[in-house]
Amino acid sequence: MYRHFFKRFFDIVLSLLVLVILSPVFLITAIAIKIDSKGPVLFKQERLGKGGRVFKIYKFRSMCVNAEHTGSGVYSGKGDARVTRVGRIIRATSIDELPQAVNILKGDMSFIGPRPPLTYHPWPIEEYTDEQRKMFNVRPGITGWAQINGRKAVEWHDRIKLSVFYVEHLTMWLDIKIFFLTFFKVFTNADNENTGATVTTPATAEKEAEASVEEDVTVTETADR
Numbered sequence: 001m002y003r004h005f006f007k008r009f010f011d012i013v014l015s016l017l018v019l020v021i022l023s024p025v026f027l028i029t030a031i032a033i034k035i036d037s038k039g040p041v042l043f044k045q046e047r048l049g050k051g052g053r054v055f056k057i058y059k060f061r062s063m064c065v066n067a068e069h070t071g072s073g074v075y076s077g078k079g080d081a082r083v084t085r086v087g088r089i090i091r092a093t094s095i096d097e098l099p100q101a102v103n104i105l106k107g108d109m110s111f112i113g114p115r116p117p118l119t120y121h122p123w124p125i126e127e128y129t130d131e132q133r134k135m136f137n138v139r140p141g142i143t144g145w146a147q148i149n150g151r152k153a154v155e156w157h158d159r160i161k162l163s164v165f166y167v168e169h170l171t172m173w174l175d176i177k178i179f180f181l182t183f184f185k186v187f188t189n190a191d192n193e194n195t196g197a198t199v200t201t202p203a204t205a206e207k208e209a210e211a212s213v214e215e216d217v218t219v220t221e222t223a224d225r
Contacts, residue, residue: 002172003138011111011139015104022098029060029086029095036086039065042099047116050139052125055108057116058099062087094186100142112175113141114163122156135163138170145174148181 019026030041043061045068046054067082083091090096103109109116114135119125128136145166146159154162166174 003170006172007110007112007175008107011104014111015101018098018101019105025095026098029090029098032086033061033084037061037064037084043096046119047140048119048125048136049108049116050136052133052136054119055103055116057108058102060090060096060099062091062096097142104142108139110139110141112144112178113138114144114166115147115159116140117156128160131164132160134167135160137167143178143182143185145178148178148185151185 033041039061041061043059043063044056045059047057049055062084063080063082064084070082087096100109104111125136144163146154146162149162150159166178
């Protein structure tokens with residue numbers, strides 16, 4: 001009952017409240033972005049939603065225009081020069097995510113659910129396994145189980161496992177738990193920066209294994225001395 005009716009009902013009510021009550025924040029943020037840098041106020045990007053359907057996600061723009069096609073691409077770490085002055089503030093406070101209340105009202109998203117991946121990252125929808133595709137059985141969310149269990153520090157295979165776990169155990173109480181733990185994450189700005197590539201490929205896994213072996217050899221040699 002909650003999954004199929006009340007969850008959507010709460011999403012509609014809460015998204016309307018966010019859009020009305022926080023309208024001054026929306027206005028101030030929009031003005032600050034326009035003053036701070038050239039480009040649109042909103043950043044729009046294609047993401048994968050429920051059933052693998054493509055939709056456009058809305059965010060307040062926090063980086064220079066066409067940032068995803070320059071520098072480190074989809075990854076943004078500490079001190080990224082592509083992030084604007086206002087962008088640093090709205091990212092640290094997650095204000096950049098507020099326009100997704102419109103996505104929720106439209107039915108593209110939910111407040112709680114798996115974060116919607118890019119259409120091409122970590123990999124195209126055709127390359128997801130049957131198990132991984134379960135994450136698309138519900139609407140994606142602004143925050144979710146993976147976001148309170150490591151957020152951007154979690155490698156994508158593990159992130160998807162956490163999302164599938166959420167889908168299989170979705171209850172009102174789990175959503176409430178995620179909702180309140182998200183406030184703690186936002187308040188402490190925990191795990192809110194990419195520390196490197198978050199997709200492990202066979203090539204990167206091999207390199208990590210080689211590095212681990214080299215480290216073990218070095219430690220052994222040091223101990224022998």
